[in-house]
Amino acid sequence: MKRPYVIIVSEVSIDGKLTLYRGASSKELMSLMDQEAYRYLHEIRAKVDGIMVGCETVRTDNPSLTVRYVKGKNPIRIIPCSTANIPLDANVLNTEEAPTIVAVTEKADPDRIKNLKEKGVQILTAGDELVDFDLLLPELYNRGIKTLMVEGGASINWEFIKRRVVDEIRLIHLPVIVGGENVPTLVGGEGFKKLKNILYLRLRAHFIRGKQLITEWEVAR
Numbered sequence: 001m002k003r004p005y006v007i008i009v010s011e012v013s014i015d016g017k018l019t020l021y022r023g024a025s026s027k028e029l030m031s032l033m034d035q036e037a038y039r040y041l042h043e044i045r046a047k048v049d050g051i052m053v054g055c056e057t058v059r060t061d062n063p064s065l066t067v068r069y070v071k072g073k074n075p076i077r078i079i080p081c082s083t084a085n086i087p088l089d090a091n092v093l094n095t096e097e098a099p100t101i102v103a104v105t106e107k108a109d110p111d112r113i114k115n116l117k118e119k120g121v122q123i124l125t126a127g128d129e130l131v132d133f134d135l136l137l138p139e140l141y142n143r144g145i146k147t148l149m150v151e152g153g154a155s156i157n158w159e160f161i162k163r164r165v166v167d168e169i170r171l172i173h174l175p176v177i178v179g180g181e182n183v184p185t186l187v188g189g190e191g192f193k194k195l196k197n198i199l200y201l202r203l204r205a206h207f208i209r210g211k212q213l214i215t216e217w218e219v220a221r
Helices: 035-047 055-061 110-118 133-142 154-163
Strands: 005-013 050-052 076-080 100-104 122-125 147-150 168-174 201-209 212-219
Touching: 005 035, 005 154, 035 147, 035 168, 035 201, 035 212, 055 076, 076 133, 110 122, 133 154, 147 154, 168 201
Parallel strands: 005 147, 005 168, 050 076, 050 147, 076 100, 100 122
Antiparallel strands: 168 212, 201 212
16 A cells, blocks of 8 residues: 555653543643654654644644644644534634645535535545545545654554554653543554554654653654
C-alpha cells in the first residue's frame, strides 16, 4: 500500500489516559502542559503534510489543528466521519485557515455533504458503512499527503495500529494519575488479545521539554 508516513502524537497521563472521563475534552488534561510542550506539538504540525483526528474529537474538543506556537505552514486537516455528522460551526471547517478533507462513506447523508461542501470542505468517500482506512490512506498519499500526524482519539489510533500502518508514536507525558476503568486511553478498540499479535516499538529518544517528559518510539519492523 502506498500510504503516508504516519506519526501518532498524544499527551497522556502516567496511567495512559487521554481525558478525565469518557466524553470529557482532552483540552482539560492538555491545560497541564507548559508552553514548551505545546511548542513541541506544533513543531510536528508544521513539518507534516496532513493532520487527522476523529469526528468525535472534533465534536468534543473543537480543535483548530493549526500551527500557532511556532512559525510554519498549516497542515491539511483530515477528519474521518462515516456519516458526515460534523457541527457546521466546528473550527476545522474554517477553510480560510487551512484546507479540510472529510472522509465519509456511501451512507452519509447527502444534505450533510452538501452543507460541508458549501463550507469549502473537500469530501472523500472511502467505504460503505465505516470509513475504510485501506482505501483512505492511499487516496491521501495520491493527494500529496506524504506525512500524516494523527492526534487521536483512542478509536482512530486503534485503526492505524491494528493495521500496522503507523511508523512512529510520540508521547507528551503528564505527571498525573487519572484512573477510571472506562476512561479513554491512548489506544482503544478491541485490542490484540494475543501476545503474538501485539505491536512492538523501539525507544528512539527521550528528553525534557519544559517540564514534560517526551518519548519518541519507532515501530519495530
